[in-house]
Amino acid sequence: xxxxxxxxLNYINVVSFAVVEANLYLDTHPNDxxxxxxxNNYQRARNQALREYANAFGPLNLDTAVINREFIxxxxxxxxxxxx
Amino acid sequence: xxxxQRNSRNRQSVLLDELPLAMAYxxxxxxxxxxxxxxxxxxxTIFRDLDFPFHGKGGCRR
Amino acid sequence: xxxxxxxxEFPVKIKTPDASLAQTIITQLGGPDGxxxxxxxxxxxxxxxxxxNVCGVLTDIGTEELAHMEIVSAIVHQLTRNLSMKExxxxxxxxxxxxxxxxxxxxxxxxxxxxxxxFQSTGDPITDLTEDLAAEQKARTTYDNLLRxxxxxxxxxxxxxxxxxxxxxxxxxxESLRIVQDHLDSRNFYAFNPAFDKQESGxxxxxxxxxxxxxS
Numbered sequence: 001x002x003x004x005x006x007x008x009l010n011y012i013n014v015v016s017f018a019v020v021e022a023n024l025y026l027d028t029h030p031n032d033x034x035x036x037x038x039x040n041n042y043q044r045a046r047n048q049a050l051r052e053y054a055n056a057f058g059p060l061n062l063d064t065a066v067i068n069r070e071f072i073x074x075x076x077x078x079x080x081x082x083x084x
Numbered sequence: 085x086x087x088x089q090r091n092s093r094n095r096q097s098v099l100l101d102e103l104p105l106a107m108a109y110x111x112x113x114x115x116x117x118x119x120x121x122x123x124x125x126x127x128x129t130i131f132r133d134l135d136f137p138f139h140g141k142g143g144c145r146r
Numbered sequence: 147x148x149x150x151x152x153x154x155e156f157p158v159k160i161k162t163p164d165a166s167l168a169q170t171i172i173t174q175l176g177g178p179d180g181x182x183x184x185x186x187x188x189x190x191x192x193x194x195x196x197x198x199n200v201c202g203v204l205t206d207i208g209t210e211e212l213a214h215m216e217i218v219s220a221i222v223h224q225l226t227r228n229l230s231m232k233e234x235x236x237x238x239x240x241x242x243x244x245x246x247x248x249x250x251x252x253x254x255x256x257x258x259x260x261x262x263x264x265f266q267s268t269g270d271p272i273t274d275l276t277e278d279l280a281a282e283q284k285a286r287t288t289y290d291n292l293l294r295x296x297x298x299x300x301x302x303x304x305x306x307x308x309x310x311x312x313x314x315x316x317x318x319x320x321e322s323l324r325i326v327q328d329h330l331d332s333r334n335f336y337a338f339n340p341a342f343d344k345q346e347s348g349x350x351x352x353x354x355x356x357x358x359x360x361x362s
């Protein structure tokens with residue numbers, strides 16, 4: 001379903017942000033069941049999306065970096081660079 | 085004077101004016117009232133209760 | 147330890163360079179209330195924090211501030227690309243350019259170099275968290291001031307994001323302070339520094355030999 005690079009990256013940004021917000025909340029509310037469920041749900045979505053992105057477009061982090069021929073981690077564009 | 089521990093992890097509300105003096109207190113947030121993840125991302129928080137946009141215009145033309 | 151993910155927490159795509167604006171926005175990188183200072187403050191304070199949940203808050207927010215530092219740097223980087231020498235001279239950016247070209251270097255808008263003097267790490271949990279509450283408000287005010295200056299929506303969007311994050315962080319530090327209070331005797335929160343002083347069993351001050359005369 002998510003084939004475009006830009007679209008998938010945006011999805012990763014969104015679910016990762018949900019994880020970050022839930023993480024900060026859980027730091028001060030460690031037993032909150034609703035927060036725990038929310039965190040786990042978006043963490044799963046994030047990990048899945050990161051693997052998909054790595055397979056299609058190259059890794060965003062070392063956990064999803066599997067080197068086939070060339071180590072492209074550094075070679076692809078960096079997040080502050082504008083494309084084109 | 086009665087003194088007792090107020091546990092921020094209990095879900096009991098406390099009266100601010102009965103708390104010990106010379107200390108800062110921020111209310112404990114409760115989970116809920118969430119934006120969708122997409123909207124939360126755009127608004128920079130998933131929590132409606134923490135969303136406080138800036139409207140100041142100062143000396144700018146408007 | 148730290149781990150890098152090759153994306154910005156919030157995207158930065160600025161179509162129109164503006165060296166003069168870059169000169170003010172850089173303050174949220176290297177200025178007194180900027181993201182680098184915030185990150186170093188929280189990451190430094192966590193070692194003396196005796197309560198694990200609060201160490202979690204300091205670590206996680208300190209880490210997010212590094213990501214914010216990256217966003218501010220990306221904004222300044224994009225605002226200072228493709229500049230003509232005429233633009234550099236007329237915008238006042240020439241003072242920064244002469245020492246750094248269009249490299250990124252942490253300083254305030256006024257040109258003061260980043261310094262550890264911009265933050266404290268006192269080794270006292272109540273003091274440190276109170277400083278952190280103030281720090282988040284100072285950062286928020288600086289972003290308010292920037293938003294009044296910025297009209298370009300490409301720049302406004304990441305700045306609004308960064309500003310709102312400060313308010314969420316404020317809430318978490320406030321909650322952290324409540325957690326610290328829970329560990330102390332509310333009859334006198336200031337009887338001792340839980341990060342440094344030896345404690346008698348539990349928080350019960352009555353166990354101390356010799357009544358110190360604290361209010362009971």
